[in-house]
């Protein structure tokens with residue numbers, strides 16, 4: 054039986070705010086409220102990395118948030134996709150080049166879909182999720198690492214060790 | 228009911244429970260003015276989880292998740308095969324104990340808090356279920372489920388207060404608001420089930436569907452031999468507890484235990500004493 058087609062039917066979401074102004078977060082919650090009601094498509098906001106498929110990130114990734122973001126990314130089991138919501142998450146937006154931000158989510162974890170807008174409209178977020186679902190359907194189940202991390206994945210996968218390696222590199226990087 | 232029908236029914240109980248859960252999600256959405264997911268949504272979730280990579284914290288934790296499923300399944304089998312009511316209750320408690328032990332065995336604080344609250348849930352509602360087994364015995368003269376289902380009396384007529392009490396503790400056993408402190412999705416993100424992922428979460432998820440069947444079967448017993456009334460009671464209980472879920476906020480664990488011990492259990496005991504007096 055091909056289970057891949059069910060991935061599109063029940064995407065569970067993890068939403069993480071990496072220091073955004075809360076504008077985009079409110080729009081994400083508006084998607085879940087009666088007007089847009091994304092639960093029609095089986096989308097649930099689980100708030101639990103271990104059980105979700107889509108990571109919705111808002112905000113420009115502050116220095117404090119980047120380690121947590123990486124941890125959350127590692128705690129999500131594959132297949133997973135990352136959606137950057139809002140101008141901040143895509144490029145830094147109004148916070149770009151400030152001393153305390155990383156200028157976008159893709160500096161820390163690989164991003165699959167970028168949703169523009171300040172704040173991103175609920176329609177745009179839903180479009181982004183639909184696009185993300187197409188990517189999710191094609192994804193395999195191998196362990197994914199951030200593009201800048203040089204750790205090797207060997208069969209008895211120990212995610213804690215991998216995370217430690219990546220965190221070391223993340224903090225060593227300037 | 229013969230042994231084999233009971234066995235087959237038990238085998239398919241996750242399907243029945245899944246449909247109940249799907250229906251519940253639709254009803255809840257409609258009550259909130261939303262459209263809600265399709266009826267088959269729980270099964271889509273089920274098949275999706277099948278395909279996820281499972282992250283295991285340690286093997287004991289994963290094992291406890293599976294034992295929770297087997298425990299609830301067995302409790303339901305005891306009920307459906309017409310076995311002893313007390314044994315079914317006992318196995319249900321045991322299965323929850325597996326979940327609690329699993330919750331305590333990991334270092335996540337949410338999981339530990341959730342496990343503690345799960346214990347408080349058991350403290351709150353289990354006495355009520357044991358008492359209701361006693362009350363059903365007083366009315367029908369047997370602890371056997373098959374005997375209760377064929378008795379000439381309708382326990383509901385003798386036990387109206389008791390039925391009310393069980394109805395109000397239904398959210399506690401199914402972990403719905405107002406008594407959902409153990410799961411509390413906004414504060415402790417599912418409590419003891421937080422660390423399960425992939426196939427192991429699937430086991431916990433399915434066990435929860437089976438608990439639906441278990442809880443509603445208990446409601447069914449209050450109609451005794453009158454099975455049409457039983458079906459009506461289940462429908463009533465279903466809508467009642469969905470309404471309760473939607474209109475109430477979560478109470479804290481003290482209020483939950485206090486509500487059960489100061490209001491529902493005395494209500495049940497009064498009913499029990501009246502029956503006993505009237506019988507003698």
Ligand code: SF4
Nearest residue numbers: 073076139140141171
């Ligand atoms: S994109 Fe705009 S609305 Fe969204 S978090 Fe950034 S500043 Fe706020």
